[in-house]
Amino acid sequence: MTAVDQSTRPAVVARRRPGGARPGGGRSAMSYGFVALYAALTVAFGILPTLYAVYLAFTTGEGGFAGLDNFTKVIGDFRFLPAVGHVAFYLVIWLVSLVVLVTLLAIVVHTIRWRWLSSSLRLIFYLPGALAGASSVLLWLFVLDPTASPVGGLLRFLGLDSFVQVIVPGNLPPIFAIIAFWTGAGGWIVIMYGALNNISPDVIEAARIDGAGTVQIAWHIQLPLLRKWISYMGIMSLAAGTQLFVEPQLLSQASNAVVPNDYSLNQLAYQYAFQQNDFNGAAAISLLLLVIALVLSAFFVMRGGLFETD
Amino acid sequence: MAGVMAVVLALTGCGGGGGDDSSAGSYGFAQAAQDDKAEITVWVDADRTGAVDAFKKAHPDVPVKVVTYDGSANGSNSFRTKMQLFDRAGNGWPDVVFSTQNNDAAWASQKSNGKQAFAAVLSDGLIPQATLDGFTPGSLNPCTVDGKVYCLRNDLAQVVLWYNKSLLGKFGYSVPTTWQEYQALGEKVAREHPGYIVGTVGDAWTPEVFFWASKCQANNITGPKSVTVNTDSTECKRAASMLDTLIKNGTTPNISVFTPEFVKKYSGKVLVMPGPAWYAGAIFNNPQSLNVGKGELGVAAPPAWQGEPAVTGNVGGGTWFISSHSKNLKAAAKFAEFVTTADDYQVNVAPGYPAYAAAADKWIKKQESSGYYATDLQAIVKAGTEIWDGWGSGIFSQEAIWAKTMTPGIAGGKNLVDLLPQWQTAIKNQAQVDGYTVK
Numbered sequence: 001m002t003a004v005d006q007s008t009r010p011a012v013v014a015r016r017r018p019g020g021a022r023p024g025g026g027r028s029a030m031s032y033g034f035v036a037l038y039a040a041l042t043v044a045f046g047i048l049p050t051l052y053a054v055y056l057a058f059t060t061g062e063g064g065f066a067g068l069d070n071f072t073k074v075i076g077d078f079r080f081l082p083a084v085g086h087v088a089f090y091l092v093i094w095l096v097s098l099v100v101l102v103t104l105l106a107i108v109v110h111t112i113r114w115r116w117l118s119s120s121l122r123l124i125f126y127l128p129g130a131l132a133g134a135s136s137v138l139l140w141l142f143v144l145d146p147t148a149s150p151v152g153g154l155l156r157f158l159g160l161d162s163f164v165q166v167i168v169p170g171n172l173p174p175i176f177a178i179i180a181f182w183t184g185a186g187g188w189i190v191i192m193y194g195a196l197n198n199i200s201p202d203v204i205e206a207a208r209i210d211g212a213g214t215v216q217i218a219w220h221i222q223l224p225l226l227r228k229w230i231s232y233m234g235i236m237s238l239a240a241g242t243q244l245f246v247e248p249q250l251l252s253q254a255s256n257a258v259v260p261n262d263y264s265l266n267q268l269a270y271q272y273a274f275q276q277n278d279f280n281g282a283a284a285i286s287l288l289l290l291v292i293a294l295v296l297s298a299f300f301v302m303r304g305g306l307f308e309t310d
Numbered sequence: 311m312a313g314v315m316a317v318v319l320a321l322t323g324c325g326g327g328g329g330d331d332s333s334a335g336s337y338g339f340a341q342a343a344q345d346d347k348a349e350i351t352v353w354v355d356a357d358r359t360g361a362v363d364a365f366k367k368a369h370p371d372v373p374v375k376v377v378t379y380d381g382s383a384n385g386s387n388s389f390r391t392k393m394q395l396f397d398r399a400g401n402g403w404p405d406v407v408f409s410t411q412n413n414d415a416a417w418a419s420q421k422s423n424g425k426q427a428f429a430a431v432l433s434d435g436l437i438p439q440a441t442l443d444g445f446t447p448g449s450l451n452p453c454t455v456d457g458k459v460y461c462l463r464n465d466l467a468q469v470v471l472w473y474n475k476s477l478l479g480k481f482g483y484s485v486p487t488t489w490q491e492y493q494a495l496g497e498k499v500a501r502e503h504p505g506y507i508v509g510t511v512g513d514a515w516t517p518e519v520f521f522w523a524s525k526c527q528a529n530n531i532t533g534p535k536s537v538t539v540n541t542d543s544t545e546c547k548r549a550a551s552m553l554d555t556l557i558k559n560g561t562t563p564n565i566s567v568f569t570p571e572f573v574k575k576y577s578g579k580v581l582v583m584p585g586p587a588w589y590a591g592a593i594f595n596n597p598q599s600l601n602v603g604k605g606e607l608g609v610a611a612p613p614a615w616q617g618e619p620a621v622t623g624n625v626g627g628g629t630w631f632i633s634s635h636s637k638n639l640k641a642a643a644k645f646a647e648f649v650t651t652a653d654d655y656q657v658n659v660a661p662g663y664p665a666y667a668a669a670a671d672k673w674i675k676k677q678e679s680s681g682y683y684a685t686d687l688q689a690i691v692k693a694g695t696e697i698w699d700g701w702g703s704g705i706f707s708q709e710a711i712w713a714k715t716m717t718p719g720i721a722g723g724k725n726l727v728d729l730l731p732q733w734q735t736a737i738k739n740q741a742q743v744d745g746y747t748v749k
Contacts, residue, residue, distance in 0.1 A: 061423035078739040147571040162565060164512065168718040253386075256514050256566060257713035274391040276744060277422050279398075 050290070056283035070284035074272070079262045080285075086173065087264050091241045094177040098237055099230060102185050106192030107218050122193060126186040136183045137250045144175065167251060167259050176247045184240070188233050195229040196222060231304020235297045242293045245270070265289055338434030338458070339634045340426060348638040349373035350405035350645060353389075355381025357661065358408050358464075358628070364655040365648050372641050381410040381628070390417055397425040405636040406645050408464065410628050412452040413703035418631055419455040420534060430634040433459035436643050441651060446694050449665040452703035453629060455534050462650040464628035465588075465662030466670075468612075468693040469519050472589055473582040475608040475684040477506075485608070486582070488616045489524070493552045499581060500559035506579045510572070511553055511720060512565040514709035515625040519584050522623030522701045523612055524549035528737060531702025537741050538749040541734040548615065550726035557720060564720045567593055573600065584612065586625035587663045587690050595682055608685040612693050621698035627665065663690060670694065706740045 060066045074080055105125065112118040128136065142148050145163040146155040160166045167175070199222060207217050245266040251259040252267075262268050265285055273282035301307060335341035352374055354362060362376050382389035389409045396402040418429035430436055432453075442450065442459060446466060453461040473485055481503060486492040496508045509519075521528055526546035530538040540546075556562040565572045567589075577600050583589070590609075594602040614620035630650055632642045649655050656669035657676060664670045674687045715736040719729045738748045 077743060079743070145571075147569075147574065162571060162721070163569065164564060164717060164721045168721055255713075256568075257707075257710040258717045260714040261710065274394070275387055277390075277394045277397075277417075 053283040053286050053290075056280050057287045059280060061278065061280060066280065070280045071288070074268075074281050074284045074288070077268070079268055079271075080265075083262065083265045083268050087242060087244055090173040090176050090244060090264075091238065093173055094180050094241055095234060095237060097177060097181055098185060098188070099234060101181070102188045102192060102233065103223070103226065103230060105185075106189050106196060107222055109189065110193055110196045110222075111214055122190055125189045128182050129184060129186040131183065134246055134250060137179060137247050140179050140182075141251070141254045163255065164258055167255055169260075172248070172251075172259065172263065176244065179247055180241070184237065188237075191233070192226065192229060195226055199225050227304055228306055228308075231300045231306050234300045234304065235306070238296050238300065239293055242289055242296075337436040337639070338431040341639065342635055342637050344639060345637050346640055347373075348641070349375055350636070350638050350641045351375045351377060352645065353377045353379055353404045353407040355379065355383065355408060355410060357381075358649075360659040361408075361649040361655045364652070364659060365645055368648065368652065368654055369644065372644065374645070377404060381408060382414070383410045389414060393418070393428045394422065397422065397428070401635075403428065403633045403635045405633050405638065405642040407631045407633070408628055408649075409461075409631065410626065412463070412467075412624075412627050412629055413705065413707070414629060414631065415453045415455055415460040416531075416534070416703055416705040419458070419460045426634055428631070428633060428635070429460040430632040430636065430639065430642075431458050431460060432462065432632065432643075432646075436632065436639060437462070437647060441647055444651065444667055445665050446667045446670060448695065448697055448699060449627075451697075451699055452627075461629040461631045462646050463665035464630055464650060465660065466665050466694050466697075467586040467588055467625045467627035467662070468690065468697055469523060469584055469586050469623045469625065470612055470689050470693045471582060471584050471610040472580075472594065473608050473610060474580060474602065474606055476606045477581050478608075481581070483581070485610045486613055487611070489548075489552060489613045490616050492582075492584075492613050493555060495582065496556040496561040497559060500561050503581075504560065506581045507561050507563060507576055508556065508582045509562040509584055510565060510567055511557060511562050512569075512572070512717070513567060514713040514717075515586075516716075517708055517712050518623045518625045518701075519586075520549045520553060520623075521546060522698060523584070523621060524615060525621060525698055525700060527700065528733070529701045529704065529708050531704045532749075535745055536747045536749070537702070537704055539734055539737045539741070541730040541737075546730055547727060550730055554725050554727055557726070564717065567599075573598075577601065587693075588626070588661070591661055604682050605684050607683055609683065609687060609689045610685075611689045612696065620696055622693050622696050623701065624697045627662070663694065704741065704746065705744045706737075706746075708737070711736050711740055 057070050058066055058068075060069070109118050109121050109125075112121070131139065143151065144155075144166045146152045146161055146166065147163070149155060155166060203221060204217060207221055212220065243266050244264040248259055248263040248267055249261065249270075252261045252263070262271050266289070269282040269285040269289075272278045272285060350372070352362060354376065356378055358381070359376065359378065362374060365372075366374060379392075380386055380388055389407060389411070393403065393407075415429065419427055421427050433439070433442060437459075445463060449463045449466055450459055453459050453463060471485070478485065481499075483495060483498070486495050492508065499506050499508060510516075511520075517526075517528060524545050526549060527538060527540045527543055528546065530540075532538055553562060557564065563572075563576075565575070567585075580600060580602075585593075590607070593599045594607050612620055612622035630646045632639065632646050636642045650664075651666045651669060653669060653672060656664040656666060657672040660673070664673050670691065674691055677683070678687055712733070715733055716726070716729055719732070720726070741748050
């Protein structure tokens with residue numbers, strides 16, 4: 001492996017600016033401009049709402065200080081732990097399948113020699129993701145109903161004759177994971193493909209001369225160099241996954257509440273705010289979600305070396 | 311009814327406090343400054359726009375602004391959600407709201423986070439007592455909290471027994487008058503004519519059709535914030551075991567009547583079906599659904615349990631609320647009274663069975679003269695007065711609880727009798743979360 005590490009160096013060094021010279025003044029003003037826009041939006045739609053949620057989570061409905069009451073209330077709620085379990089189970093299934101399958105598919109597509117096949121495959125992977133979240137779930141409502149589904153035969157083969165049998169609680173995490181994979185994986189495959197293109201051909205060439213096969217190249221060279229991208233994908237997907245809401249909410253309405261409307265943590269927060277008129281409890285759940293997502297993201301950042309500069 | 315009123319009155323002071331301080335306004339709640347010329351804003355669902363049109367025609371002098379919304383249907387709870395947001399903002403409330411649900415009085419009559427209750431008290435002079443007395447006895451129960459009336463019922467949704475007269479005649483069966491006969495009919499149908507059905511259990515209102523009519527104590531709302539739940543009684547078990555038998559033999563499928571699956575499998579196969587009054591237009595006489603032909607559909611009294619007087623359940627039935635924040639209570643009251651009692655809407659236009667007794671009689675006559683039904687409709691009128699009052703209207707949705715705890719269980723082949731304890735736990739949990747004291 002050390003040989004490979006050595007050989008990657010030149011390629012990486014070449015990407016640095018010679019002598020680390022400061023960029024020109026015009027360009028730096030431009031970059032500040034871009035960053036300022038982003039920062040303004042982050043403050044307005046990210047940081048301020050978060051601070052408001054913190055304020056709500058520690059106060060009562062009348063505005064007095066509540067201490068940790070809201071947190072003990074929501075954690076003690078009979079729906080809380082099941083919702084945590086649902087989201088965690090879904091996340092495990094989804095993240096594992098996403099990381100493994102996306103990386104695998106990207107490497108496979110990348111090794112295809114025929115340009116037309118490779119690009120048309122990428123297009124096919126990407127298409128489902130082009131549908132907006134809610135509309136793709138609506139599409140899945142038909143797929144999951146054995147009487148209307150194009151794969152109804154397969155569902156009946158699995159012993160599922162009615163929509164209700166398909167959406168019993170035990171089946172939901174895999175169903176949501178499949179829906180999320182189907183809508184989200186294509187975009188990531190395209191990104192991974194781009195990352196693979198970034199690996200210097202010289203490195204691959206050198207490995208080949210040393211007698212490495214396709215699998216060895218993938219395992220020893222492409223995967224380590226993709227590590228950052230994979231952890232980036234992990235963080236983004238984790239942030240999206242902990243906020244599971246659209247899929248269960250739409251399925252809940254479509255199934256006339258057979259899929260519960262308090263299945264995920266985000267739905268529970270929604271129930272607190274709009275069913276129980278308890279914005280403070282809702283804010284407490286949101287904060288708990290934020291903390292969980294931050295801890296898990298930190299783990300990914302550490303493991304994936306996301307902020308390491310070369 | 312009177313008994314329940316007495317009980318509810320006796321239970322005053324169990325937290326929450328219903329109406330406002332009666333010193334505060336002439337109608338028993340704190341009013342905004344009144345202006346008899348002010349425009350009133352009315353929220354209705356799409357099906358109720360006819361009510362607004364009828365009112366505008368009859369009272370062109372009252373300025374009305376219409377906002378169409380989903381009527382809080384299908385568990386969207388949008389009525390409550392929106393009012394709470396207006397509560398937070400401190401303005402923006404509509405003057406009159408129609409809701410497709412019949413349990414909104416449970417929250418609209420209560421203060422929330424220290425804010426004045428949304429619903430105006432109607433029984434302290436805002437609506438004349440004579441008008442309130444004109445509603446079918448018991449129909450204002452869902453609107454009544456602590457002995458005060460907070461909404462006007464638009465339509466009743468009493469459960470009756472629908473049946474296909476020509477099919478029954480062809481097979482040589484008679485209409486069941488008791489639940490025991492109903493179960494026997496289901497068993498006979500399964501043996502002699504498999505594929506035909508005598509009802510369904512796939513909808514979220516299954517408990518309101520079968521368990522309410524069996525006097526099952528699953529939803530006994532005893533006060534503004536107290537409920538008694540006991541599904542371990544004989545009354546609950548008999549309904550559950552009857553359904554277990556009929557689910558197993560395939561005569562009450564676990565399929566919602568509003569699915570394409572149901573229409574595909576059971577068009578022309580529904581022999582009898584206990585269900586609310588609105589099934590007539592929604593399912594039977596609807597080309598998109600079962601499309602039962604003219605002269606085939608009969609209606610019979612809801613079955614009784616042998617040796618007991620008949621009681622029945624109720625599935626929905628809309629309500630009209632007046633906002634306690636309204637700047638023109640006179641016009642708002644005029645509007646609410648008109649749409650619930652006037653023939654111009656309730657008899658000539660309304661699709662459902664009117665809650666106002668005089669309008670209901672005329673509406674039934676009109677339906678009978680259409681010639682669609684194979685029998686007269688007096689069974690519907692009678693059932694309207696037989697809705698059992700031991701099943702209340704709490705904040706939480708019994709339908710949502712049933713759908714998430716029982717429907718998947720039935721799909722998994724479990725017995726309803728064995729699921730009863732689980733159902734009780736689910737109801738109790740949900741009630742507690744919504745701030746109820748549970749017994």
